[in-house]
Amino acid sequence: MVDAWCSWVQGLNDKERFQPGVRMWTVTNANWPMWKWIHINSVAPFKSFRAKIRKWKRNV
Template sequence: MQEYKDKQELIDEISKRAQLFIDEFSSVTEADKNKLVDDVDRTPAQMIAYQLGWLNLILDWEKQELQGNTVATPHADYKWNNLGGLYDSFYKQYENYSLQDLKSIFGETVQQIINLAESYTDAELFQSGGRKWASSTPANWPIWKWIHINTVAPFKTFRSKIRKWKKQNG
């Protein structure tokens, strides 16, 4: 897994990868946003909804913990062995949005994640135990890994998926 020398490097990478990812949707039409193609497991709209779902989970985990609540990861209604159901909930949540709205919401949500990363001290961000929600699994990851695995990593993976989708969609 990629590592970062400091908070700014993480933030810069999130910003860069988010922009590269969302720019891939510039040639996707509204009429094609829900189109599935062979060998790509999500529609363009679902790809963005997936990203929004995970970004909002991180934001919600933080909000819940700051309110003194016990955070259930990944979600109170979904366990780690039912991620398919969680993903379906993401798609359902965003299914009625236009592609332009999804792209706009994505940009706003990425900015919220960047703001969140900026709010952490280096110790909170890079050492295990920075937040209870980040220590809620046996891996006991520091916050930066949770942010990375739900931003930079899927932005790269899904960028290749949307490129493959565009190639097959003509």
């Protein structure tokens, strides 16, 4: 799964990755470029998830 995700991202050109509005699914009120969506949906959830687990472990 990780390999498929990495090869998909590597297959994108710079315009698709860095220019807002190139892919229709990235068009929102925020008008973020695709790299922001990739970051939010791949890296960001795990950072907050780890902190929540540590907090839960301390309270248990």
